[in-house]
Amino acid sequence: MALPQTQVGATDMLSVSNLTTSYGLIKALNDVSLVAKEGQVTCILGPNGAGKTTLMFTLAGILKPVSGSVQFDGIEIAGLGAPKVLQSGLSLVPENRLVFPLMSVRDNLMAGAYLRHRSKRIEVENDLEKMYERFPVLKQREEQNAGTLSGGEQQMLALARALMSRPKMLLLDEPSVGLAPKIVDEIFAIITQVKSEGMSIVLVEQNAIKALQVADHFYFLDQGRVSFNGNPNELENEDVIRRAYLGQ
Amino acid sequence: MEFLQTSLDGILFGSAYALLALGFSLIFGIMKRINLAYGSSLLLGSAIAVWVNEHIGLGPLGLFLVTITAAALVNIYVERLCFCPHVGKTGVTASMIASFAIWMQLDEISSQLLPQRTHEFPGIEIGSVEIFNLYLRGDQILNLWIAIIAISALFLILRCTRFGLLLRASADNPETAKLLGANVSRIGIVTFAIAGFLGGTSAFLILSSDGHVTPLFGLWSTIKGLVAMMLGGVGSLVGAVLGGLLLGFLEAHTTNLFGAEYRDISTFGILFLVLILRPGGLMGVAHYRTDRLAHERI
Helix, strand or coil, X not given: CCCCCCCCCCCEEEEEEEEEEEECCEEEEEEEEEEEECCCEEEEECCCCCCHHHHHHHHCCXXXXXXXXXXXXXXXXXXXXXXXXXXXXXXXXXXXXXCCCCCEHHHHHHHHCHHHCXXXXXXXXXXXXXXXXXXXXXXXXCCXXXXXXXHHHHHHXXXXXXXXXXXXXXXXXXXXXXXXXXXXXXXXXXXXXXXHCCCEEEEECCCHHHHHHXXXXXXXXXXXEEEEEECHHHXXXXXXXXXXXXXX | CHHHHHHHHHHHHHHHHHHHHHHHHHHHHHHCCCCCCHHHHHHHHHHHHHHHHHHHCCCHHHHHHHHHHHXXXXXXXXXXXXXHHHCCCCCHHHHHHHHHHHHHHHHXXXXXXXXXXXXXXXXXXXXXXXXXXXXXXXXHHHHHHHHHHHHHHHHHHHHHCHHHHHHHXXXXXXXXXXXXXXXXXXXXXXXXXXXXXXXXXXXXXXXXXXXXXXXCHHHHHHHHHHHHHHHHCCCCHHHHHHHHHHHHHHHHHHHHHHCHHHXXXXXXXXXXXXXXXXXXXXXXHHHHHHCHHHHHHC
């Protein structure tokens, strides 16, 4: 399968080719190829069970692919395992936040910078202050257990925790899931802000309308395959959603 | 006065139980699995130390160091064999049954190392102290200090170091810890090694105040550690310390009141009462209300 055409200009940060991941005999990802460019938001859309989370887990090194390659910032990261992938600069914010409920907000953030603690203690402390500036609510709740935060606050914490590892690219898995519409708007405002600071983002979303508002490019995943991809400007949102969910 | 004296004796001895329970609780808190071979690992650690002592001779400090090192190594062996292969899978029962099998193996090796049933475990001779008509055995005061140092060291490691942060993160949510770059295999080894050091310290304290070691020590310490952990609250480290002290306290008083032959019956009776009134143990309830993950895994 040929690599899909994307915009010219920005360089490829992440390029996935012919990636296949299985759970036993079931292929959850089947020959997936895609490209995410530097400084852009690349959006992965698709219905439940399309393989979006499997794709995220495979990129983050949690799952080992059966075949295919993942080039990130010039190195091959497929099958390297989570610690090395994180070290190379790719950081995942998992679905449902998955904060450490019994640890304080501060410890959650410090755990995000775990791999940098030994060598860059002072830098980590500075980054912590920066996160508190960006998310003042986390500063307020610094000593509180993360399990006592609201859903939106936990999502901010998960995002801040991922940023604490100073990634080159963020993988966001369903940041809006289970949140009230007003909070979803807040989260997307933060995503836009992080992007404007030059962060490259791969965003998985079920909320297609919201996602297409921030996306520079999107891929549609269906039953483990990329069924089509494009640029949100080229298509009306309604067309994308119609093609995607109704198969027209 | 007699009540005070008995309580003091109980709490002094309970400090060793607290270390035993801490080892169990640490393994349970981080791996969410019960290690039934724990007591036998400590027995084998002590048996190795006694064997070395009988062949080349060790001072008290040497005996202590060999006991805790051997206990930690045996514990790592148990981890590699019974727990490591099941991490991240639904192997809760598999780990427990495997640890049961290893228990038998470790007991057998210990009996081979120490063929006669009773071997001398040299203690430290310190005279007793008298304060306000209360008699305190010198070696037991030393034991209390060693226990306090070991417990403080554990809490310092967990609170203030990078590795402690990672251990707490893995206990809280192992999948996410992996995501943040935790090496799960190494966490297992270090957890079991720390539990071995704690348990080895406890074994040394108990055996040196008894003055001898028998192959029954494995089963005995597994039961005492489990009971102390359940009293305090499963998976809670503060609870483990409290549970250990409480167990020592209760045993001293029931021995004093009803005689040594009723000690275990009364202790188990109290454990049942606690479990009926507070099923999570003394410190366990608040912990478990929020710990959904641990709930699902038990």
